[in-house]
Amino acid sequence: MIVAQRKTIPELVEILQDYKKILVLGCGTCVTVCLAGGEREVSIISSALRISAKLKGLDFEIEELTIERQCDNVFIEAAADAIKRNEVVLSLGCGAGAQAIAERYVEKPVYAGLNTAFIGILEERGLWTEKCAACGDCVLHKYGGICPITRCAKHMLNGPCGGSRENRCEVRPDRPCAWQLIYRRLKNIGQLERLKKIEPPKNWEPSLSGGCRVIVREDHRI
Amino acid sequence: MKDTPLKLYLFYCSNSLDANRLRQSFCENGTDELTAVSLPCSGKVNLLYLLKAFEKGADGVLLITCEQGECKFIEGNLRAQKRSESVDAILAEIGLGRGRMRVVHKKNEGGIHQIIEEIKSLRNSLRGQR
Numbered sequence: 431m432i433v434a435q436r437k438t439i440p441e442l443v444e445i446l447q448d449y450k451k452i453l454v455l456g457c458g459t460c461v462t463v464c465l466a467g468g469e470r471e472v473s474i475i476s477s478a479l480r481i482s483a484k485l486k487g488l489d490f491e492i493e494e495l496t497i498e499r500q501c502d503n504v505f506i507e508a509a510a511d512a513i514k515r516n517e518v519v520l521s522l523g524c525g526a527g528a529q530a531i532a533e534r535y536v537e538k539p540v541y542a543g544l545n546t547a548f549i550g551i552l553e554e555r556g557l558w559t560e561k562c563a564a565c566g567d568c569v570l571h572k573y574g575g576i577c578p579i580t581r582c583a584k585h586m587l588n589g590p591c592g593g594s595r596e597n598r599c600e601v602r603p604d605r606p607c608a609w610q611l612i613y614r615r616l617k618n619i620g621q622l623e624r625l626k627k628i629e630p631p632k633n634w635e636p637s638l639s640g641g642c643r644v645i646v647r648e649d650h651r652i
Numbered sequence: 653m654k655d656t657p658l659k660l661y662l663f664y665c666s667n668s669l670d671a672n673r674l675r676q677s678f679c680e681n682g683t684d685e686l687t688a689v690s691l692p693c694s695g696k697v698n699l700l701y702l703l704k705a706f707e708k709g710a711d712g713v714l715l716i717t718c719e720q721g722e723c724k725f726i727e728g729n730l731r732a733q734k735r736s737e738s739v740d741a742i743l744a745e746i747g748l749g750r751g752r753m754r755v756v757h758k759k760n761e762g763g764i765h766q767i768i769e770e771i772k773s774l775r776n777s778l779r780g781q782r
Contacts, residue, residue: 440746470698470700474699477703477707478703478742478746482746482747485747
């Protein structure tokens, strides 16, 4: 899922300071699960904004609303009236959701209240880790299901780098060495032979480095 | 400004504190306004309850929990502690500084006097910040 974090309150106040009627719009999908932009977080951030506004002498009138998903036109419709009656929308959706709202309501300022961080999973309560960089050319089958692009700090396809200490990455000692994990996994599933094959340099063209991506499914288009 | 009455909120775990005894202690607070909110467990409190108190003009908020290891719901007081710390951090972010949000783990032998002392301590701290 997409994992995001809220922006700081001072940053949000700076973004919103020229406005009075503000819609804080939450999303009921990924950002609810990562506790960043769901209904509860909408209330919390709205309350914090009101406190901050009072301190700074700003006159915020904040409306709170959460829709099921911000990245889908069908669900965005549910916010139409609220968006119409406010001057600005502070989207607590991910970057995709915030932009979807902005594209639908072209005459309304729509700002992001979150920093969208990564595609990842909930590893344990309150801890999310990055798993996928959306590189567009998945090679998980070659590495026992552990992505060297995301989980190796050096993005090495032919690791290890030799710098790890006690199974920890030398670049990020708070993270395990991905190549240690890859070795262990391949050994467990009897595929260590894969490590003998040298992978060529990665073609990054299918990733964001190749430009903004589009996927078309003609079988679903009329 | 220093003499303006303080507005304090006190969220308390009903398993840790007797409401009647708590009301008796109100008289010792002088002109300050103290609002008490009972909880079935301190773990019921969430960030929004605490922030709403500040939104309504609270100068300080106390959260009374059971002693460590004594929570009837096992980890409610631990959750309460973490959430309070989160609110304290948000208040610091906003510019209100730290220390307005306090957690008190009521000791079994402390009784109501421990709470009264904590309220006094918070009041003095808030007056000092004014």
